[in-house]
Amino acid sequence: MILACVLIIAVLGVCAYGFALKNSDKIFPNVSIAGVDVGGLRRSAAVSAVSDAVKSSYAGETLTVVLPDRTLQLNPDVTQVALNPEEAVDVAMAYGRDGGPVKAIRTYLAAKKTAYSVSLESSLNLDTEKIRTMLEQTAREVQTDRVEPSVRVDEEAGQIVVNTGSPAVSLDAEALYTAVLDRFGSGDLSDLTFDYDTEPVTPIDLQEYYDKFCSEMKDAYYDEQTHELVAEVPGYGFDVQYYTQQLAMAEPNSTVTIQVEELKPEVTLEDLEKIYFADVLGEYDSPHTGEPKRTKNLELACKAIDGTILNPGEEFSFNGVVGERTTDKGYQEAIVYTDGGASEAQAGGGICQVASTIYSATLLANLKVTERAPHMYKVTYVMAGMDATIYWGQLDFKFVNSTEYPLRIDASVSDGYVHIKLIGTKPETDYDHIVLRYSQINEKAWKTVDEDGNEITIVPSGGRDKNGNLIDIAINEEGEYFTIVSIKEQPYTGYTIVAYRDFVDADGKVLRTETLHTDVYNSRDKKYELAPYTVPEEPGAEEPTDPTDPTDPTEPTDPWEDPWFGDWGGGQEWP
Numbered sequence: 001m002i003l004a005c006v007l008i009i010a011v012l013g014v015c016a017y018g019f020a021l022k023n024s025d026k027i028f029p030n031v032s033i034a035g036v037d038v039g040g041l042r043r044s045a046a047v048s049a050v051s052d053a054v055k056s057s058y059a060g061e062t063l064t065v066v067l068p069d070r071t072l073q074l075n076p077d078v079t080q081v082a083l084n085p086e087e088a089v090d091v092a093m094a095y096g097r098d099g100g101p102v103k104a105i106r107t108y109l110a111a112k113k114t115a116y117s118v119s120l121e122s123s124l125n126l127d128t129e130k131i132r133t134m135l136e137q138t139a140r141e142v143q144t145d146r147v148e149p150s151v152r153v154d155e156e157a158g159q160i161v162v163n164t165g166s167p168a169v170s171l172d173a174e175a176l177y178t179a180v181l182d183r184f185g186s187g188d189l190s191d192l193t194f195d196y197d198t199e200p201v202t203p204i205d206l207q208e209y210y211d212k213f214c215s216e217m218k219d220a221y222y223d224e225q226t227h228e229l230v231a232e233v234p235g236y237g238f239d240v241q242y243y244t245q246q247l248a249m250a251e252p253n254s255t256v257t258i259q260v261e262e263l264k265p266e267v268t269l270e271d272l273e274k275i276y277f278a279d280v281l282g283e284y285d286s287p288h289t290g291e292p293k294r295t296k297n298l299e300l301a302c303k304a305i306d307g308t309i310l311n312p313g314e315e316f317s318f319n320g321v322v323g324e325r326t327t328d329k330g331y332q333e334a335i336v337y338t339d340g341g342a343s344e345a346q347a348g349g350g351i352c353q354v355a356s357t358i359y360s361a362t363l364l365a366n367l368k369v370t371e372r373a374p375h376m377y378k379v380t381y382v383m384a385g386m387d388a389t390i391y392w393g394q395l396d397f398k399f400v401n402s403t404e405y406p407l408r409i410d411a412s413v414s415d416g417y418v419h420i421k422l423i424g425t426k427p428e429t430d431y432d433h434i435v436l437r438y439s440q441i442n443e444k445a446w447k448t449v450d451e452d453g454n455e456i457t458i459v460p461s462g463g464r465d466k467n468g469n470l471i472d473i474a475i476n477e478e479g480e481y482f483t484i485v486s487i488k489e490q491p492y493t494g495y496t497i498v499a500y501r502d503f504v505d506a507d508g509k510v511l512r513t514e515t516l517h518t519d520v521y522n523s524r525d526k527k528y529e530l531a532p533y534t535v536p537e538e539p540g541a542e543e544p545t546d547p548t549d550p551t552d553p554t555e556p557t558d559p560w561e562d563p564w565f566g567d568w569g570g571g572q573e574w575p
Contacts, residue, residue, distance in 0.1 A: 021096070021104040027089075028096045028111040035187030038092055039111070046089040063183055065176065066193045072138060074131065074180065117186060132177055139171040142196060147253070149204050153213060158260040160209055160238075166252035168199035204247060206240050206258070214238070214260060219267035222276055222406060227309035229272050235263030277408055279426035282365030282434075285417045286357040286381040293332035294350035298418055300330055301351040302411035305358075309408045310401035315370060316409070318355050318390050318397040325351065325392060352389045353381050354411065355397040357420045359388035362399045363501055363516070364434050365422045367407075371398035377492040378521040381418075385438040385499030385519050403427055431503040431511050444494030444523040450476070450530050451488060458484070458528075474530050481533035487526070494523030 027046055029039040038046040062075040095116060096107030146168035152161045176194050183192055217235025222228075243258050250256050288298055304322045325331040327347050334349030352375065360382050362369055375389045388397040401407040405425035412419045447455050454476055461473040474482040499516040 015101050017105060019101050021108050027092045028108055030111050030115045031092050031095055032115065032117050033092055043089055043093055046092060050089060061189045063180065063189045064191045066191050068196055072134065131180060135173040135176050139173040142169055142171050144169045146199055146201060148201050151204060160258040160260065162204055162247060162256045164247060164250045164252060164254050164256065165201040167201055170197045172197055206244050210237055210240050217263035217265050219265045220269040220272050222272065224311050227406065229269060229276055231269040232265035232267065234265065236260060237263055275425055276405060277423045279424060281422045281424050281426060282361040283421040284357050284360040284364065285419050286353055287417055288353060288381060294334040296332045297334055297350045298354060299413045301354045302413050305409055305411040307408065309406055311406055312401055312404055315398055315400045319392060353418055355390045356382045356387040357418045359397060360386045361420045361422050363436055366434060368400040368402040370400055371396050374519040376522050377524060378495050383436055383438060385497040386436055432506040433504055435502040435504055437500050437502065439498045440495055441498060442496035446491035446493055446523050447525045449525045449527055451527060473533060474528060482530035483533050485529040485531050488529050489524060489527040491526035492524040495521045
C-alpha cells in the first residue's frame with residue numbers, strides 16, 4: 001500500500017514538472033535563431049535579440065558565392081532578405097511543447113546537451129526568384145562541352161605537339177540554390193565555395209607515342225651467355241614521366257610541345273673495355289721440345305682452350321674444354337706414363353704441359369684451384385712442384401674464376417714455348433705480385449737394372465761394332481756378362497718438393513708466404529734389355545777383361561761421363 005502511494009506521488013511529481021516546462025514563458029536551452037542563441041530567454045527578449053542580429057547581418061552583409069572562375073555577390077539588393085522575428089521566436093517558444101509533459105521533460109533535458117536551430121523557412125523572406133535566375137544564368141555561362149586532346153607529330157622537327165583539350169563543365173544551379181538558402185537560414189553569410197561538375201577528357205598516353213616514334217637507349221653491358229661485351233645503343237626519346245606530369249598540370253585548351261632528343265647511354269663500350277679483360281692476372285711460358293708429334297698435340301690443346309671465358313664463379317675443366325684426345329681430332333702419338341710407371345706412346349701425349357702451364361698461371365693470378373694432381377715423375381718445363389697432370393677419364397685439372405669479373409684464357413704455342421695468359425680485371429689487393437718458389441727436401445737416386453730389376457753395371461767391352469763404334473756390355477752382380485739389346489726405360493730421380501707462393505709488394509718485400517702443397521715424385525730405374533754375351537765378330541776381338549782389374553789397360557772410363565748418358569742428364573722425360 002505504501003509502495004503504491006509512493007509511485008503515485010512520483011508520477012504526479014513528474015507530470016507537474018512536465019506541465020511546468022510546457023507552460024514556462026522561457027525558450028528551452030541551446031535554441032538559436034539566425035545564429036543568435038535565444039535559449040532561456042522570454043519571448044520579448046528573444047524578439048529583441050533576433051531583430052538586432054538581423055539588422056547587423058541580413059540587412060547589411062552580402063553572401064559571396066565563390067566559383068572556380070568567378071564570384072557571385074548576393075547582396076541585400078539582390079536577395080531582398082527580410083526576417084519576421086516574431087514568427088521565428090514563436091517557433092522557438094513552441095520547441096519541445098507540442099506533446100505531453102513527459103515529452104517536454106525529455107526534450108528539455110536533451111536540449112541542454114544538443115543545440116537546435118530554428119528553421120527560418122516560414123519566417124525568412126527572400127527574393128528566391130531573383131536568386132534562382134542569377135544562378136541559372138551563371139550555369140548557362142559556364143556550361144562547356146568536352147573537347148578531347150589532340151596530338152600532332154612533327155618528325156622532321158622531332159616534336160610531339162599536344163593540345164590538352166578541355167573537360168565538360170557544368171554548374172548544378174539547383175544544388176547551389178539549396179546551399180544559398182541554407183546559409184541565409186542559418187545566418188552564416190561567410191563565403192560559400194562551390195565547385196563545377198566536370199567530365200574530364202581522356203588522358204593522352206605518351207608511352208604509346210614513345211614506343212612508336214622513339215628508340216630506347218641501352219647501356220653497354222657484358223653478356224654472360226655469349227661472353228661478349230655488347231656496345232651501347234644511343235636512344236631517341238623524351239622523359240615520359242615528366243611530360244605526363246606537365247600535361248596533367250596544363251590549362252585546358254593549352255599546347256604542350258614535347259621535344260624528342262638523343263638519349264646518350266651512361267655506360268659505353270669504351271668504359272667497359274677499361275674494366276673487362278683489361279689486365280693480365282697471371283701468365284706463364286713453358287719451353288717444349290721440338291718433337292713434331294708432341295708439338296702438334298700442344299697446338300691442338302691450346303687451340304681448344306684459347307679464348308675460353310669464365311664468368312665469375314664458373315669452373316674451368318681441362319678435360320671438359322679440350323675433350324678426349326683422339327686421332328680423329330688430329331692428336332698424334334707421343335709418350336705418356338702408364339699406371340705402372342712405364343712410358344708408352346698414346347694419342348695426345350705431352351698435353352700435360354698445357355695443363356701445367358695453366359696451373360702455374362692460376363697460382364700467379366691467385367685463383368681458386370679445385371682439382372690438381374702432380375705427375376708421377378718430376379717434369380722440367382715448369383718449376384718443380386708447379387705441374388699438373390691430366391688423363392682422360394681419370395685425372396683432370398680444374399680451377400674457378402674466383403674474381404668478380406669475367407676471365408679469358410689465351411693459349412698458344414710459338415717459338416718453342418707454350419704461352420698461357422689469364423686476362424680479366426685485377427682486383428684490389430694488398431700485394432703487387434706473386435712469386436712462386438719451391439724447396440727440395442728429399443732426393444732418391446735411380447739405379448741401372450735389367451728387365452727383372454736386378455742391378456747391373458754398364459762398361460765398355462773393348463770391342464767395336466761393324467761401324468767402328470765402341471760396344472758396351474752389362475755385368476750383373478754375379479759377374480756375368482751380357483750384350484745390351486736396348487734401353488727399355490729411361491731413369492728418373494725421385495724428389496720430395498714443397499711448393500710455396502710469396503705475396504710481394506711493389507718494393508719487393510714479401511708480405512706473407514703460403515705453402516701450396518708437398519709433392520712426392522717417384523724415382524725410376526734405367527732399365528736395359530739384355531741378351532747372353534757373344535763375342536764380336538770383328539777380327540782380333542777378345543773376351544772382355546775384368547773391368548775391376550786396376551792393371552788392365554782396357555779398363556773403361558766412368559760410365560756417367562759417357563756422352564750417350566750425358567744426353568739424358570738426370571733422365572727427365574717429356575711426359
